[in-house]
Amino acid sequence: MAQGARAERRGGRAATRKDDVIQIRASAHTKAILNRAATLRGQKLSEFMLDSARRQAEETILDQRSFFLDPEAHQKFLAMLDTPMRPSKELRKLMRRKPSWQS
DSSP: OOHHHHHHHTTTOOOOOOOOOOOOOOOHHHHHHHHHHHHHHTOOHHHHHHHHHHHHHHHHHHTTOOOOOOHHHHHHHHHHHHSOOOOOHHHHHHHHSOOGGGO
């Protein structure tokens, strides 16, 4: 049946079919973390994983945007990249802390 005919049968609404399969292998530890997070959100594991992966994909795509600067701002930007700020004492302490999910 053509998509237009299917949409007509549903009162003009076009349905989104979920017929593509994505398969992933994960360690038992990773699966346990994902299951716990899905449960906390009240979602099935597959729903949680798909939502999380889609959000990450959107963020990755948005991070690839181009931006343009005038020559002076461009030089300042390059200088900032070449001389990043030194991490603070608090940041170094935080980065050495063990993540809560590894406790």
